[in-house]
Amino acid sequence: MSTEALDAAPSFPLAGLVKPLVQPLVAVAIAVLVGGLLVLALGENPIEVYSILVHGSLVGWPNFLVTLQMMSPLLFTGLAVAISFRAGLWNIGAEGQMIMGALAAGIVGYAVDLPTALHIPLALIAAFAGGLAWALLPALLRVWLNLNELVVCLMLNPIALLLSGYVSTHLLKAPGPTNKLPDIADTAALPTFSLYSQVNAGFVIGLVLCLVFAVVNGGTKKGFEWKIMGLNPRFAYYGGIRVPLQAVLVMMLSGGIAGLGGAEQVLGEYRAFYDNFSPGYGFDGIAVAMLANFHPVGVVLAAFLFGALNGGSAVLQMMTGLSKYLVQVLQFIIVLILAAQFSWAFLGSRRKAPPAHAAPAAPKEE
Incomplete structure (x- = not known):
């Protein structure tokens, strides 16, 4: 076939999607x-096991709401990681940023007396500022x-965990045996949607943020x-972009969004800051971002998948002899495969890249 025929061949816009x-x-299929x-x-x-897992996470309104609850924090941490990775920055500190945002939201939630509006x-601004900082x-x-x-x-992730633990067990500890801050005021609580789960308005905030950044990434300068x-x-840099300034801006936005994920937990789910409340949402966000190919809309789909797996794991353990940690095994396999694909593509690009000495030297200014 001639090159003219190739040029005239119809293109398929769906291929890009x-x-x-x-x-x-x-x-996912290999996992x-x-x-x-x-x-x-x-x-x-x-x-039968996969049928129970699907039924326990998606079939029935209570099960579906639990899936949305498990999905909510992953929207924030997955989006935070995706934003930074897309810009070439390796922000794997979403866990610590989420904890610091949650701590700031918990303090403002109980220490400030204001109307709900x-x-x-x-409290959300405080959480954003905590993660940003x-x-x-x-x-x-x-x-x-x-x-x-x-x-x-x-290195900052365990520091955030230890620092927040010190605050919640010594400096601002609520009365009682539990290591936590005092309960937030009712005026700071995010509205919940159902009695069947603790899914709250933070879920909507996470969805809106994903859609906003999808527009920002795809349709703005x-x-x-x-x-x-x-x-x-x-x-x-040579194209006129102020790379250092933009790198700081991206990291600040990424950390702020992870901090909002902490606010969703404190203001919506627990109604107080608890020491060591996160089971690893920040690290799960890395897997969500990788599965989403670092796209904000993909983050919603990947977070839903991980939320469904986590939501159905308890039902799986009750109805079979298998441990709920089988779900974590599936998640680990997905991450390993994606990491292998990413590493292979990276090494392939390095092999194809011309050596540094092959680049023409820049002309000297007179």
């Missing part, structure tokens, strides 16, 4: 297959001292600049 879904779907083999090795029927927004340190160290933000974020930064920061 389907292609990003291939790797996540392959990862389901491997998980089925593990279930079979344990003497159970994989079809002011109290809830103020915890993400600002690795951002500044990356820009000023060229320190790897991945390492700094990894700022989103284009962040994409170019992620693809080639040196090209972005």
Whole structure:
């Protein structure tokens, strides 16, 4: 076929929508297959086990609401990670940023006396500021001292856990044996939607944020600049983008969104800040972002999948002899496959890249 015929061949616009879904779907399919083999090795029927898992997470209004509840914090942490990764920044500190946002929301929630119309927004702003401040340190160290933000974020996660634990067990501990802050005021509580679960207005906030950043990434100049930064920061710099400033801005937004995830837990689910309340939502957010291919709309779908798995795990344990940690095994397999695909693509791009000495030297100014 001639090149003219190739040029004249009709294009398929759906290909651009389907292609990003291939790797996540392959990862999920392989995880389901491997998980089925593990279930079979344990003497159970994989079809029955997966049927119970689906039924326990999606069938029936109470089960579905529990899935949405499990999904809610992952919307925030998954979006936070996706925003930073898309811009080429390795923010794996969403766990610590979420904890600090939750701590700030818990303090404002009980210590401030305001009407509901002011109290809830103020607590959300405090949570955003708490997560933002915890993400600002690795951002500044990356820009000023060229320190790897991945390492700094990894170190800040346990520091946030220990610091919040000290506050909730000593400085501001509520009376009683539980390590927690005093309960938030009713004026700071996010409205809940049902008696069957603790899904609350934070779920709606998370959905709105995902849609907003989908528009920002796909239809604004700022989103284009962040994409170019992620693809080639040196090209972005010579293209007129202020890369250091934008890197700090992206990390601040990422940390602030993770902090809002902490507010959803404190203001909506627990109605107080509890020490060590998170089972690892920040780290789950990394898996959600990878499965979503770092796209905000994909974050909603991936968070729903992980929420359904977590929601159905308790039903699975009650109705079979299998542990609910089988769900975590499935999630780990998905992450390993996605990480392997990402590493393979990265190494392939490094092999195809021309050596540094092959690049033409820039002309000298006279």
